[in-house]
Amino acid sequence: MRRVAFFDIDGTLMTGGPAKNAFCGAMIDTFGTVGNVEEVSFGGKTDPQIARELLLGIGYKINLIEERFPSLWHSYTERLADELTQCPMQVLPGVHDLLNVLKRVDDIGVGLLTGNIARGAELKLDSAGLREHFTLGSYGSDHEERDHLSRIALQRARDMWNPSLRPEHTVVIGDTPRDVLCGLAVGARTLAVATGSFTRSQLAESGANQVVIDLTETDKIVSYLAA
Numbered sequence: 001m002r003r004v005a006f007f008d009i010d011g012t013l014m015t016g017g018p019a020k021n022a023f024c025g026a027m028i029d030t031f032g033t034v035g036n037v038e039e040v041s042f043g044g045k046t047d048p049q050i051a052r053e054l055l056l057g058i059g060y061k062i063n064l065i066e067e068r069f070p071s072l073w074h075s076y077t078e079r080l081a082d083e084l085t086q087c088p089m090q091v092l093p094g095v096h097d098l099l100n101v102l103k104r105v106d107d108i109g110v111g112l113l114t115g116n117i118a119r120g121a122e123l124k125l126d127s128a129g130l131r132e133h134f135t136l137g138s139y140g141s142d143h144e145e146r147d148h149l150s151r152i153a154l155q156r157a158r159d160m161w162n163p164s165l166r167p168e169h170t171v172v173i174g175d176t177p178r179d180v181l182c183g184l185a186v187g188a189r190t191l192a193v194a195t196g197s198f199t200r201s202q203l204a205e206s207g208a209n210q211v212v213i214d215l216t217e218t219d220k221i222v223s224y225l226a227a
């Protein structure tokens with residue numbers, strides 16, 4: 001692969017779904033509380049980072065949090081799988097066309113760069129019918145800080161596709177300033193999409209190289225990814 005595009009999931013490829021509900025249910029199963037869920041923003045953060053912030057915010061000790069993480073993720077993914085059958089993910093405009101075009105372009109690889117834990121990402125992709133497009137990814141379960149996920153994604157793309165792949169030959173695509181910053185952290189180009197909870201101007205201010213309203217302008221986006 002000569003170029004690689006790394007896609008965020010929530011707010012970028014898809015929206016809706018029961019993830020927050022499943023996560024809050026799992027927090028109650030595991031810790032008996034959701035913490036100050038109204039005061040912590042979820043956007044662009046990794047799943048473990050969100051859980052840790054919520055629990056530290058109400059005085060939970062770090063070792064207790066980490067000890068119970070396996071139970072939390074077990075409960076979350078069980079609940080998510082179950083709730084997705086009633087409340088599937090909604091694919092955002094332009095996504096199917098863009099991914100189908102990229103599938104036919106030989107020299108652009110497609111991967112994930114998401115704060116979702118790996119199993120959560122798989123369930124969401126299955127729900128949206130998009131799993132076939134992604135053979136490689138970097139997940140919230142790989143590292144709690146999103147800035148490290150871009151480095152891990154780049155390394156995986158080198159291992160799988162092209163050992164000499166350079167950061168500037170990759171594009172990080174996401175809907176939050178945190179996506180933009182994690183792309184910039186590794187030296188990737190960044191394409192921000194205003195289908196999440198941030199406006200075009202907020203995304204531009206975060207330093208995104210390109211900002212689009214949504215992913216419907218297939219030709220323009222493919223040209224940018226191929227540049």
Ligand SMILES: [Mg+2]
Pocket residue numbers: 008009010011012043044174175176196
């Ligand atoms: Mg997102």
